[in-house]
Amino acid sequence: MAVVQYNPERPFREGNDLYVSYWGKEDCSPGHAVGPGIREIYKVHFIHKGKGIVKVGKETYTLLAGQAFMIYPHVITYYEADAEDPWTYSWIAFQGNQIAHALSRTSVAPEAPVFSMDLRVMPRIFEQLLEVSGSAPSVDLRVTAILLQFLAALTDGAPAESTNSVPSQKHDLYVHKSIEFFKTHYSEKISVEQVAASLQLDRKYISALFKKATGLPPQQYLLQYRMERAEEMLVKGIYTIGEVARSVGYQDALHFSKMFKKVKGASPKHYLPDHFA
Template sequence: MIGIDTPVTLRQLVQYNPERPYREANDLYVSYWGKEDCNPGHAVGPGIREFYKVHFIHKGKGIVRIGKETFSLRAGQAFMIYPQVITYYEADAEEPWSYSWIAFQGSQIAHALSRTSVTPEHPVFPMDMRIMPRIYEQLSEAVAFIPSANLRLSAILMQFLAELTDVAPAASLETIHPQKHDVYVHKCIEFFKTHYSEKISVEQVAASLQLDRKYLSALFKKALGLPPQQYLLQYRMERAEELLIKGIYSIGEVARSVGYQDALLFSKMFKKVKGSAPKHFLLNSPGD
């Protein structure tokens, strides 16, 4: 497809809209992708997007402006456009860039990017040249497999996010907080997020870290302002609310999915945290 909205020497764009059930059931999905050989001085913006969009620069150079910050880029680099962030970018007048891009959405994108050093304020990062030149072709080839296109596209997106985490990792907890107790708190949170659907206790977490339960609870409360039991309860209810809003699971199914075998106890705790009974969220779900 040749674009008609911008003056470019070559622009190829593939628009892809996954079916609604797939979008609603998945936390990561691709919206569209493309590649472009830009004319000298070709500019986009300033404007905002409703999705995440990353540009891989194959050759040439240009600039990206976010707020008052201007970044100069060249081949081998990439930049991320964040949703609702005003962004402007422009090809160099003498060596205009050629780039490919991929736009994507999903509730887990922000979490994935939190594992990297890329932020709305610092959107530029190096990109492994082993994946960059082929990403447009990989995506285009994936849609040829009609039954599995959605899964193939998501796999490519996940591969990119994994590469990004490797080439632009976030500073480790040890770097940001050299105190060992901060690492314990982080590991406790990760344990809760991994095992919240199971019958777990603070004693189990403390034992896995070879710590006294009271000591771990004190560290946790000092770091987050609430005890670990309360954090786990709130996290479980957040996940429960997400499931209830879908409108396709019973209260009992949701209860068991977040670690409660007793649906009545779950309902009581849910109302305590959320202020309304689970049934209220079911009645007001988009599916009804």
């Protein structure tokens, strides 16, 4: 049975440094599986007891009590409880423009998402989250403080091992800064060259890093992100196709409609109420 709590104080806004979205705990049933899929936020699972597997890319990890795994934004992840000794885990999902920098101080990365934590420290952190009252005026501050406590424990428990790990950490930071650039400027006419220039990197270099980390070329990621935002606007039923097109970076509504159908499998009109059809 899962126990899930959400931070009700305010929705995440672009520019927040650190923000906890939700957290919880679950005694998983045998073979309980999630994915493969992607998320737009960070999510860490800590195993209290039992065991299971995590698949990221071509790698499969077997995890036991005291270990944890990090789900990175836009990285395809699959995890499954053991059929005979299913795990019990707690999780915390978070986001913010300081997360990538905080994680760069650890040995955890998209290509190395599994780590070990102190069995005395981590359960208490998750207990504090589960004790937070959803009605308290200070709930957002309290859960952010607990997130900082977790990041500190992670930095101490899984520190960057040596200078040899610095390049991969920088690569991870470059990818996340690229994603932040897309999310901030998706309504504008932007290009991979602009992203590369903002990072003072070569276009081909950042494109290769981006695809390795996310599985998508930067332009394909931007296209999918734009269409996700477009779909959100269309289903509200208060914007015309032209307004939606311009809001996601397309001045030509016909070109937008063509790209939308290519990504979503249906034309924008399919999402509009009758009075806009």
